[in-house]
Amino acid sequence: MNKLNQTPLQEVHGLGAARSKDLNALGIHSVSDLIEYFPFRYEDYRLRDLSLVEDGEKITVQAKVYSLPQVQRYGRNKSRMTCKMLVDEQHMITTVWFNRHFLKDRLIAGKEIILSGKWDRKRQTLTVSESEFPGSNAPQTGALQPVYSVGGSITQRWIRKIIQQALQQYSELITDPIPATYSQKHNLIPRKQAILFIHRPQDASDGTEARRRLVYEELFLFQLKLMIFRSMSRTKADGIQHEFESEDVRKFVRALPFQLTDSQKKVTAELLSDLRKSYSMNRLLQGDVGSGKTVVAATALYANFKSGYQGAMMVPTEILAEQHYQSLQELFEPYGLEIGLLVGSLTNKQRRDVLASLQSGLIDIVIGTHALIQEKVHFRNLGLVVTDEQHRFGVNQRSIFRHKGFNPDVLTMTATPIPRTLAITAFGDMDVSTLKELPKGRKEIKTYWVKHNLMERVLGFIQKELQAHRQAYVICPLIEESDKIDVQNAIDLHAQIQEVLSGYKVGLLHGRQPADEKEEVMSQFSENEVHVLVSTTVVEVGVNVPNATIMVIYDADRFGLSQLHQLRGRVGRGQDQSYCILIADPKSEIGKERMRSMTITNDGFEIARMDLELRGPGDFFGTKQSGMPEFRLADLAHDFEMLEMAREDAAELVRSDEFWTAAKYLPLRELLDKAQLMEKELD
Known part of the structure; x- marks a missing residue:
């Protein structure tokens, strides 16, 4: 649609400068934008048989005026008009209009x-x-009508009309x-047909087929962009090509006090293969709580x-840094590696010693918090960086x-398990x-x-x-009382539990405490000096207390599924x-x-899938997740299979020599080039 991208809106008949500005406010700047301004749902104006309609449904019927309308006025400039109608020569119904008294003279x-509205079956109203009156040429009669996001002076009726006008003039240029090859492989309808159908479907199957075709296109182009970027980055030998003996690593693994799972073995092999390559590894390792990511x-x-x-x-967190x-x-220890710790609570002397040892190469592996990325931290020859709980750090911090x-x-x-197809999309520049x-x-x-x-x-x-010398967490969503949300708070709950369990020490942990106070409480809990820890969600990440066997979550319906699963993972x-x-x-019902x-499940990936369906991808990733793209039509909560199909096709295409040279792929290469997709990723 390159030509349509360059065609100004005012080329559409009936579209002047003023309305063009209104469309600009909706992000529509060209004929291409207008044609690709897709509806988000449909209104059903097809005529219905009243005897088949359920109470409360919105329906459209054709009727005959049976009696003169009666108008009742109330309030200021408000009116209620009723009229008897005969539908299908069988049903006598009462029709009600609010603030439409100007229609009175036309109801003869x-x-x-033709009437559309909400049906009250009991009252036959x-x-x-x-x-609308037959012969008025109103477009909605007897059809599925698209509903668009509109604003300002733009109405649904007008935008439907102007999009249809644009399609009439320019559909041949689509x-x-x-x-x-891929359209035939997946039985997709042609693009032109899909765009015509999505704006004016004759029935539900038209809209379904149109959406399927256009969702595939959207996901395919996005995945193609990622694949091209990845392919380009892999051609640059800009990383460290590690050289090590495989037997040394095998001896290390055999000496572990436990056997690796098959999954751990597979992922370890992937990492070692990456380390040996000349480009920089950028891999996301995701695994459920307790799956053994740290040993990998x-x-x-x-x-x-x-x-x-x-x-x-x-x-x-410092707690997690100290545990690692x-x-x-x-x-x-058996291999003679020097391990360093760099956290904010170090004394000035301790910090100076660690920094000097890092710069001289005396420390082989350093564990730390965000203190590691401060300007004064220098390494002699840094070769591998591991970031744990990566979503807690911003992209800039990691870079x-x-x-x-x-x-x-x-x-x-x-x-935090993420369905694989979503991980591939959200972290597209990474291997997963x-x-x-x-x-x-x-x-x-x-x-x-x-x-x-x-x-x-x-x-x-x-x-x-507690009598069996074990420990417990009690989690609640708020710190103090709130008039807005009626939920138990940590401070009150701590007092209540301390009173009931008077023979045991009950600790309190929340985000407003000073850092040293939080560290002290967690240290006491880790040492079993605190037996019950009442806390907000600050314990969600970075706490490992094997002796804790109970996780109580108060007002649990206030938390998302993935967060509940993370909290549950603090025990076991x-x-x-x-x-x-x-x-x-x-x-x-969602709660x-x-x-x-x-x-019913302890599987974090199944929990993540359920959470995604309940909340949608925006809430699932949260506002901090900068990797999630925004799509016009694709819904990642439900289009998993299509995303995976698009990814496989894009990968196959980029691997082929034809894609880079053949004339038949020139329009696709030009589209990607004009959209500056690769440049955006590389910046």
Whole structure:
């Protein structure tokens, strides 16, 4: 549609300068934009048989005026007009118009009229929203009508008319960028037909086929952009080509106190292969809570060390940094690696020593928080960066590491499972590895949903676990009382639980506490000096207390599914059976569905899929996620299969020599070039 991109709006008959400005405000600047301004739903104006219509449905019927209309006025300039109508020569109904008294003189006995509105079956009454007289050439009669996003002076009727006018003038210029091979492979209708159908379907199947064709195109072009960018970046030998002996890594893995799962072995092989390549690795490792991401990252860090380079691991909290520091020290002690810790709470002297050791190369692997990316931190030869819980860091923060060495390899990890097709889209410039298995012997967390009136029994259950020298979390959504949301708050709940469990120490943790106070509370909980931790969601990430066996989530319906799953993952880390108890009285169906979903599965990827369906991709990723594209038609919550199809096709096309040279692909290459898709990614 290159030519239509350059055709100004005012070339459309009946479209002047003033209305062109109104369309500009909607993001419509050319004829191409106008034709591709797709509806978001349809109104059904097809005539219906009243005997088949359910109560409350919106319907369209053709009727005859039976009696003179009666007008009642009330309030200021308000009116209610009623009139008897005969439908299909069978049904006598009452029709009601609000503030349409000007129609009174046109409602003549015996005159035909078409009415649309809400049907009250019990009262045999139609509340009219739209009406028209046959012969008035009004476009909605007897059809599915598109509904567009409009604003300002633009009405639905006008934009329908102007889009139809544009299609009448320019539909012959609509070109198809999708190679015929893929259109035939997936049985897609031609692009021109799809655009005509989506704006004016004759029936529901027209709209479905049109949407399917255009969604594929949208996803195919997006995936093609990603594939081209990836292909271009892979041709640049701008990274570190690590050299290490495979046998050294195998010995390291064999010496681990446990066997790797098949999933861990597969992902480890992918990472080691990346390290040996001449371009910079950029891989996302996602895995459910407890799936063993850290040991996979540790194996990559060991291979990086054996090839003569330093490694770094950045995590979101000091608690998590210290936990990784201790575990990696134990793991690497037999191999003589020097592990460093760089966090904000270090003394000035400790910090100076770590910085000097990093710069001189005395530290082989450093673990730290965002303190690692500060300007004064210099490495001797940084080769691999691991960022844990990557969504907690901004894109800019992660990219700073690129300048701390000679384009070091980057591995980002997350315990927030994302359906693979979405991960591929959201992190399109990354390769994606997924850990789906849990280590053998790990007991499944038992999850229960109870109402608030059972809180006393829940506290009794907690007490039994405490008597067995175990610990518990109690999570609630707010810190203090709120007039706006009637939910339990952490401060009040802490006081109540402390009173009931008076023989035990109950700690309090929330986001408004000073950092050193939070660290102290978590340290006490880790050492079993605090037996019950009442907390807001600050424990969602970065807490590993194997002795904790109970996770109670108060007002659980206030949380999203993925967040509930993350909180549940704080327990089940030891040998004892663990439990998650959801306390909620949800009023909405979505709230009830969340609770049911949590009790039927512990699979984080299944939870993520359910969460996506309930909330949609925008809420799923949150406003901080900069990688998610905005599509005109595609809905990533429901178009998974189409996304995967488009990705496979785009990958196949980019791998072929024909795509880069053959004349038949020239229009597609020009489209990508004119849209400056690659340049946007490379900037």
